[in-house]
Amino acid sequence: MGFFLQQLMNGLILGSFYALIALGYTMVFGVLKLLNFAHGDIYMVGGFVGLLILKLGSSWLGSGWLGVVVALFGSAALVGALGMLIERVAYRPLRQAPRLSVLITALAASMVLNSAVLALTGGRPVAFPADLGFVGYDLGPIHISVIQMALLVSTLILMLVLELFVSRTQYGRAMRAVSYDMVASRLMGIDVSQIVSLTFFLGSALAAIGGVFAGSYYGSLHFFMGFIMGLKAFTAAVIGGIGSIPGAMLGGLTLGLLETFGSSIPFIGSEWRDVAVFGALIFFLVLKPTGILGKTMVERI
Amino acid sequence: MTILEVKQVSLRIGGLSVLTDVSFSLNKGAIHSLIGPNGAGKTSLFNCITGFYRPTAGAIRLDGTSLARVTPHRVVRLGLARTFQNIRLFKEMTVLENVMAGCHCRSEGSIVSALLRTRAHRREEESIREISRRWLDFVGLRAKEQRRAGDLPYGDRRRVEWARALASEPKLLMLDEPAAGLTHTEKAELIELLRRIRGQGTTILLIEHDMPLIMQVSDHVVVMDHGQKIADGEPAAVRRNPQVIEAYLGVEE
Numbered sequence: 320m321g322f323f324l325q326q327l328m329n330g331l332i333l334g335s336f337y338a339l340i341a342l343g344y345t346m347v348f349g350v351l352k353l354l355n356f357a358h359g360d361i362y363m364v365g366g367f368v369g370l371l372i373l374k375l376g377s378s379w380l381g382s383g384w385l386g387v388v389v390a391l392f393g394s395a396a397l398v399g400a401l402g403m404l405i406e407r408v409a410y411r412p413l414r415q416a417p418r419l420s421v422l423i424t425a426l427a428a429s430m431v432l433n434s435a436v437l438a439l440t441g442g443r444p445v446a447f448p449a450d451l452g453f454v455g456y457d458l459g460p461i462h463i464s465v466i467q468m469a470l471l472v473s474t475l476i477l478m479l480v481l482e483l484f485v486s487r488t489q490y491g492r493a494m495r496a497v498s499y500d501m502v503a504s505r506l507m508g509i510d511v512s513q514i515v516s517l518t519f520f521l522g523s524a525l526a527a528i529g530g531v532f533a534g535s536y537y538g539s540l541h542f543f544m545g546f547i548m549g550l551k552a553f554t555a556a557v558i559g560g561i562g563s564i565p566g567a568m569l570g571g572l573t574l575g576l577l578e579t580f581g582s583s584i585p586f587i588g589s590e591w592r593d594v595a596v597f598g599a600l601i602f603f604l605v606l607k608p609t610g611i612l613g614k615t616m617v618e619r620i
Numbered sequence: 621m622t623i624l625e626v627k628q629v630s631l632r633i634g635g636l637s638v639l640t641d642v643s644f645s646l647n648k649g650a651i652h653s654l655i656g657p658n659g660a661g662k663t664s665l666f667n668c669i670t671g672f673y674r675p676t677a678g679a680i681r682l683d684g685t686s687l688a689r690v691t692p693h694r695v696v697r698l699g700l701a702r703t704f705q706n707i708r709l710f711k712e713m714t715v716l717e718n719v720m721a722g723c724h725c726r727s728e729g730s731i732v733s734a735l736l737r738t739r740a741h742r743r744e745e746e747s748i749r750e751i752s753r754r755w756l757d758f759v760g761l762r763a764k765e766q767r768r769a770g771d772l773p774y775g776d777r778r779r780v781e782w783a784r785a786l787a788s789e790p791k792l793l794m795l796d797e798p799a800a801g802l803t804h805t806e807k808a809e810l811i812e813l814l815r816r817i818r819g820q821g822t823t824i825l826l827i828e829h830d831m832p833l834i835m836q837v838s839d840h841v842v843v844m845d846h847g848q849k850i851a852d853g854e855p856a857a858v859r860r861n862p863q864v865i866e867a868y869l870g871v872e873e
Binding site for chain 1: 672693701702708710711712717721722724727735737744788
């Protein structure tokens with residue numbers, strides 16, 4: 320029982336990471352119908368930017384909670400702007416081009432970020448100097464550390480704020496309008512480019528927060544960490560129903576649980592967990608391509 | 621008083637002359653109709669005015685402001701709204717949300733205040749909701765404000781489009797075939813609605829094929845054929861114009 324609950328906890332933690340990254344995937348897909356392959360690398364860059372802020376600020380802020388929180392916000396703002404820049408440079412000029420062209424520039428953007436960080440770090444893992452201690456609480460049979468709690472709670476809050484923003488504010492409404500009909504939105508007076516920039520800012524900022532959390536939680540960063548994360552977040556978005564915000568949360572948590580429990584089945588080692596994850600991707604794409612919460616999209620002829 | 625001036629507008633797409641030297645002007649506060657056989661260039665002209673196409677030559681002025689180099693969403697802010705021949709609602713959103721989206725260009729709130737859901741932002745949301753409800757009352761759809769727009773019957777979906785366009789507070793409202801597919805009763809309601817819109821000082825430009833409706837409601841008619849304007853004037857005069865009769869009925873050799 321204790322083992323089960325502990326694994327449940329681990330699954331939820333892992334799932335929160337996936338959910339944070341999946342949100343950006345799903346928002347960009349909702350608005351532009353584009354799979355932003357650079358998104359995983361945005362998460363990785365977010366971690367490194369957070370690391371830089373933490374190092375630069377450590378003399379005044381220390382590398383405890385204050386420093387990490389500043390790194391979280393700072394990285395979210397800077398990397399959010401980076402996301403906007405990538406959209407402006409690599410995607411917007413191709414707005415009228417065939418979908419495939421944009422997919423290719425998205426791959427290119429991913430490689431640019433990836434290779435730039437590879438060049439800067441020499442490909443070695445870099446230690447993340449957050450000093451958050453190992454304080455935790457025992458809740459019955461399970462142990463939960465403060466950073467785990469912070470991650471879970473922040474993910475939940477961010478998700479809630481985002482859902483409120485999208486459903487209750489004029490910019491959120493404009494975002495939904497653009498996702499349903501870009502041409503009509505423009506002719507209704509909505510500045511589509513501004514809404515697309517906003518989408519990229521929000522999605523990238525969330526990924527950056529995920530990146531800083533990953534650094535603080537795992538203790539190190541690596542230039543390649545965005546690649547597999549991007550693929551898994553994409554899987555999470557598909558499982559939840561791509562284009563849906565609650566779906567990204569649900570898909571992320573489902574995937575996290577699947578991964579932790581998949582690797583704890585007897586005789587199947589943890590090296591099999593990615594088989595479980597991507598098996599689930601195939602399963603969903605074949606049997607329920609709209610995901611758990613996705614709506615059926617009717618292709619207009 | 622002129623609200624819209626179209627001056628020697630030409631549009632070429634590829635090697636094709638879609639519009640040739642079209643000029644006319646529309647008086648403020650009247651109902652104007654743009655008519656002509658299929659392929660006469662009416663919708664192309666509509667698209668030039670709304671900034672969706674760029675005319676190859678000529679000038680278009682809305683209330684004295686040139687519309688050249690103005691992006692479509694800014695054209696709306698300058699006071700021009702339109703509806704579509706094939707209705708384009710945001711189907712997954714409620715009726716009220718559709719109309720509120722039409723108010724977007726009139727709101728002042730910043731993205732930051734929306735993200736933080738500040739009190740000022742919430743107050744503005746409240747006022748947008750009030751304004752949108754007034755327009756739903758205006759078109760007679762208030763009772764259905766919480767319905768999903770895509771679930772409404774055809775006639776009601778047209779009304780949502782009108783309310784959404786009116787919510788952007790246009791000086792000139794352009795309706796692309798608003799009577800298409802409406803029942804007899806709905807057409808009568810449309811005529812009454814058009815007059816109420818005119819009554820509050822908004823100028824209307826219709827593209828229509830329904831001749832009885834045009835003759836009944838228009839103050840002024842512009843006739844196009846083969847990308848050129850062939851006549852414009854009062855409905856009764858236009859109807860007697862030999863060139864117009866020829867365009868519609870053909871002429872015997």
